[in-house]
Structures are given as C-alpha cells and as structure tokens.
Amino acid sequence: MIATVILAQGAAEGYVNWVFLQAGVAPSGTWIGRWGALRHAAAKLGRDGEIGLPKAHRSFFNELDAWRNFLLHGDAKARESLRKALSAQQLSVQAAEVELLDCAYALNVMDRVDAACRWAEERTGIPAPAARGAWVAADEC
DSSP: OHHHHHHHHHHHHHHHHHHHHHHTOOOOSOHHHHHHTHHHHHHHTTOOSOOOOOHHHHHHHHHHHHHHHHHHTOOHHHHHHHHHHHHHTTOOSSSOHHHHOSHHHHHHHHHHHHHHHHHHHHHHOOOOGGGGTTTSOGGGO
16 A cells, blocks of 8 residues: 555656656646646647646645655654645544555555546646556556
C-alpha cells in the first residue's frame, strides 16, 4: 500500500509535468497547482474550452499528497496535513493511520489516479500512461 500511494502520486505529478513540457510551458508551482492550470497547457496545444479541475480530483490530489508526505516524512507538518486531508474526506482521524492503508484503499487510489489521467488526456490530447494499461502487468491482460 505504501508503494502504491508513493508511486501513484509520482505518476500523477510526472504526467502533469509531461503535459506542460509537451505544450512548451515550463511547469511551475506545486504539482496540484499544475493540475489546476492544465487549461494553459491545453490552450498551447490548440485545445479550446474552459478546463477546470473537478473538485473530486483536487480533493483526491490533496489527500494523496498528504499521504505521500506523511509516509515519506512523518514530521509534525506532514501529520497535521494528513489529519486535515482525512477530515476533509470525512474519514476518522481517531483511527490509526495504518488502519486506513489497506488493499481496498490501494485499489481506490489507482482507480482515482486513472480517472484523473483519463480526464486530463481527454482535454489535452496528451496520452496518459495510466490510461494505456501501464497499471496492469503483462500477465494480467
């Protein structure tokens, strides 16, 4: 589960950076901020229309970022960010964090990263590895 959270966050950050680079726009700000600013990259790619990051994706990215920071750093700031993220998702902050990290959550994380990447691919035209079966091992196809 820990690897799933860390790698899923890295994939989401890497994909949004790739979109910006393909559009010729230097990525700046936080990785979540870049997801929120995909409209700039999409415009450079000739994609018209208002692209606003759906609230569900932004909430998930905040949660994923909080988990990643908690798992990699575990300092007071990371613990507080995780408590806020869990409260925002209406998850019990009374439960030990490790009780929330289970196989069901790992599947949920992968589904939500895949959904966000598919959403962005539809709007930017830049292929998302997650939407091309990269999450699935060859023997699972």
